[in-house]
Amino acid sequence: MIEPLPTASLMRRMAALIYDLFLLFAITLTYGGLLTIIKIIFNGTENLEAVQPGLAEQLLSMAGWIIALCGYYFICWRKQGQTLGMKAWRIRLQQADGSMASPEQCIQRCGLAPLSFLILGIGYLWLLWPKASGCLHDILTQTQVVVTPKEKK
Numbered sequence: 686m687i688e689p690l691p692t693a694s695l696m697r698r699m700a701a702l703i704y705d706l707f708l709l710f711a712i713t714l715t716y717g718g719l720l721t722i723i724k725i726i727f728n729g730t731e732n733l734e735a736v737q738p739g740l741a742e743q744l745l746s747m748a749g750w751i752i753a754l755c756g757y758y759f760i761c762w763r764k765q766g767q768t769l770g771m772k773a774w775r776i777r778l779q780q781a782d783g784s785m786a787s788p789e790q791c792i793q794r795c796g797l798a799p800l801s802f803l804i805l806g807i808g809y810l811w812l813l814w815p816k817a818s819g820c821l822h823d824i825l826t827q828t829q830v831v832v833t834p835k836e837k838k
Contacts, residue, residue, distance in 0.1 A: 692832075693831060698820075704768075708769060778828055794822055
């Protein structure tokens with residue numbers, strides 16, 4: 686019988702998130718650059734700052750940005766169960782049986798994890814509860830973030 690992997694600690698998860706923030710910043714810059722190029726194509730370069738986007742355009746831009754950021758997590762979690770930050774800190778997202786998270790679980794995590802952080806971090810601090818098996822969004826999506834064993838050289 687295979688020994689279950691230990692649940693990743695809050696510190697390890699936060700360290701991986703800090704690594705991922707650098708990539709999320711790069712994605713944000715790329716997305717902003719693409720929006721600027723599109724704006725130049727449709728409006729030209731004159732009065733670039735003078736043309737203020739309307740509310741609908743702002744909401745559409747924000748939705749696209751959120752989709753781009755969630756897309757990074759979705760692709761990484763579905764491909765190998767790890768983002769680059771998670772790989773650096775040797776943690777992986779999986780289901781309880783060790784299989785990869787389903788597309789639905791990944792989408793749910795993309796919505797619930799930021800909410801866990803925004804409500805004063807309570808969703809993440811849930812992990813510190815003595816009998817907790819994960820963060821609140823882990824429990825709600827029926828996934829777990831585990832520490833992977835060191836690779837043997």
